[in-house]
Amino acid sequence: xxxxxxxxxxxxxxxxxxxxxxxxxxxxxxxxxxxxxxxxxxxxxxxxxxxxxxxxxxxxxxxxxxxxxxxxxxxxxxxxxxxxxxxxxxxx
Numbered sequence: 399x400x401x402x403x404x405x406x407x408x409x410x411x412x413x414x415x416x417x418x419x420x421x422x423x424x425x426x427x428x429x430x431x432x433x434x435x436x437x438x439x440x441x442x443x444x445x446x447x448x449x450x451x452x453x454x455x456x457x458x459x460x461x462x463x464x465x466x467x468x469x470x471x472x473x474x475x476x477x478x479x480x481x482x483x484x485x486x487x488x489x490x
Contacts, residue, residue: 401448404441408434431476439469 411434415427443465
């Protein structure tokens, strides 16, 4: 259930950032990106942990360290996607 709640919050942050792009200032969009990356990273960490528990293929990872790594990866993906979209918009 925690996975679903965190994924829902991350999607709400993403939808809000997309729908109100011109309305919000840049600092608020950055805060939305941080919140979205943190919650989606935590959701991925919960999913990885549940898969490890159910499959018993490997040891159960620590939740907070896995969440930190996943949140950092999600933030990097968001930054890369932002730069790619800006370049694409500049070309057109």
